[in-house]
Amino acid sequence: MADAGPLIEVRSLRKNFPGGANAWGKSKGMVQAVADVSFDIRRGETLALVGESGCGKSTLGRLLLRLIESTAGSISFDGRDLTAMTGETLRRARPDFQLIFQDSGSAFNPRMRISAIVEEPLRIMGKPAAERKDKVLSLLQNVGIDRNMVDRFPHEFSGGQRQRIGIARALVSDPKFVVCDEPVSALDVSIQGQVVNLLMDLQRDFGLTYLFVSHDLRVVRHVSDRVAVMYLGGIVEIGPCKELYERPRHPYTKALLAAMPRKRREEQPKPAFVGGDIPSARNPPSGCRFHTRCPIAQPVCSQERPSLRPDGAAHQVACHFPD
Ligand SMILES: Nc1ncnc2c1ncn2[C@@H]1O[C@H](COP(=O)(O)OP(=O)(O)O)[C@@H](O)[C@H]1O
Numbered sequence: 001m002a003d004a005g006p007l008i009e010v011r012s013l014r015k016n017f018p019g020g021a022n023a024w025g026k027s028k029g030m031v032q033a034v035a036d037v038s039f040d041i042r043r044g045e046t047l048a049l050v051g052e053s054g055c056g057k058s059t060l061g062r063l064l065l066r067l068i069e070s071t072a073g074s075i076s077f078d079g080r081d082l083t084a085m086t087g088e089t090l091r092r093a094r095p096d097f098q099l100i101f102q103d104s105g106s107a108f109n110p111r112m113r114i115s116a117i118v119e120e121p122l123r124i125m126g127k128p129a130a131e132r133k134d135k136v137l138s139l140l141q142n143v144g145i146d147r148n149m150v151d152r153f154p155h156e157f158s159g160g161q162r163q164r165i166g167i168a169r170a171l172v173s174d175p176k177f178v179v180c181d182e183p184v185s186a187l188d189v190s191i192q193g194q195v196v197n198l199l200m201d202l203q204r205d206f207g208l209t210y211l212f213v214s215h216d217l218r219v220v221r222h223v224s225d226r227v228a229v230m231y232l233g234g235i236v237e238i239g240p241c242k243e244l245y246e247r248p249r250h251p252y253t254k255a256l257l258a259a260m261p262r263k264r265r266e267e268q269p270k271p272a273f274v275g276g277d278i279p280s281a282r283n284p285p286s287g288c289r290f291h292t293r294c295p296i297a298q299p300v301c302s303q304e305r306p307s308l309r310p311d312g313a314a315h316q317v318a319c320h321f322p323d
C-alpha cells in the first residue's frame with residue numbers, strides 16, 4: 001500500500017491547556033501547547049520530533065494517539081478521521097496506534113508476571129488464549145527476553161530489559177503506528193544504542209511507522225528519515241534528515257545543531273546557542289514566536305507569524321528570512 005497516501009495527516013491542530021489560577025483566583029489563561037501544526041507522516045517512515053523541553057512534543061504525540069483531545073484541527077489516520085471517532089469505533093481502532101514512553105517499566109503492575117503484562121492488551125481485545133500465549137512468547141523473544149524469564153516479575157529485570165518488555169507490550173496488538181516518546185532517555189548511555197537498534201529492527205520486521213520524539217540530536221540523526229523541529233508549540237522546519245542536518249534553514253534549527261555534542265573532543269560544540277530563556281507558552285511572543293531569541297530578526301518578524309513554506313522539494317521552513 002505504498003501509494004495509498006500518508007498514514008497520518010495532521011491539519012491545523014491545536015491544543016490549549018487551562019493555565020490554572022494565580023494566588024488570588026484569577027485565571028492565568030491558556031497554555032498553547034500545540035499551536036496550529038500541519039504535517040504528514042508517511043507509511044513506514046520514522047519522523048523525528050525535536051525541540052527544547054516544554055515545546056509541545058509529548059502533547060503532539062498524545063494528540064495523535066487520541067490519549068488527549070484536541071482543541072481544534074483534524075487528524076486523519078489511515079484515511080479515517082481520528083478526531084471524529086467515538087465509542088466502539090475508537091475502541092476498535094486503538095490497537096492500531098501505540099505509545100512507547102521514557103520509562104515504560106514504571107507503569108507495570110509490580111505483582112504481574114511479565115508474560116501477563118505483555119498479554120494484557122490481547123486479553124482486552126478478546127483474543128483466544130492459545131493465540132495470546134504464542135504471540136507473547138514470540139514477541140518477548142523478538143525483543144531479546146529469554147523464554148525462561150517470562151514468568152518473572154518486573155523488579156527482577158534491569159531498566160533496559162524493562163524497556164524491552166514495554167516495547168513488546170506496545171507491539172503485541174500489531175499496531176501500524178507507534179509514538180516513541182524519549183524511548184531511551186531514561187536508560188544508561190551504554191545500552192541506549194541497543195534499544196534504539198532494536199526499535200529500528202522491529203520497524204523493519206513489522207512494517208511500523210514511527211513518530212520518534214527526542215531531544216538527543218545524535219540519536220535522531222541515526223534513526224530518522226525526516227525531522228520536524230518544534231518551537232513553542234509550532235513546527236518551524238521539517239525535512240529529510242540528512243538535508244536538515246547538513247543544511248538547516250531555520251535559525252532555531254541552526255542553533256540546536258550548533259549546540260549538539262561532538263564525537264571528538266577537539267570539535268567542542270560552539271557555545272552559539274541562542275541566548276535567553278524560552279518564552280512562556282501561556283503568553284507567546286507575537287509574530288514569529290522565535291523572534292525574541294533570533295539573531296537575524298527584522299521588524300516584520302514580531303508582526304507576522306511565518307507559515308511553513310516549501311523550500312526545495314521535500315523541505316519546509318517557517319521563517320521570513322530562511323538561510
Ligand atoms: N496536562 C497539562 N496541563 C497543563 N499544561 C500542560 C499539560 N501537559 C503539558 N502542558 C504544558 O504544555 C506545554 C508542552 O508540554 P509537553 O508537550 O510536555 O512538552 P515537551 O514534551 O516538548 O517537553 C508545556 O508548557 C507544559 O507545561
Ligand SMILES: [Mg+2]
Pocket residue numbers: 057058059
Ligand atoms: Mg515530553
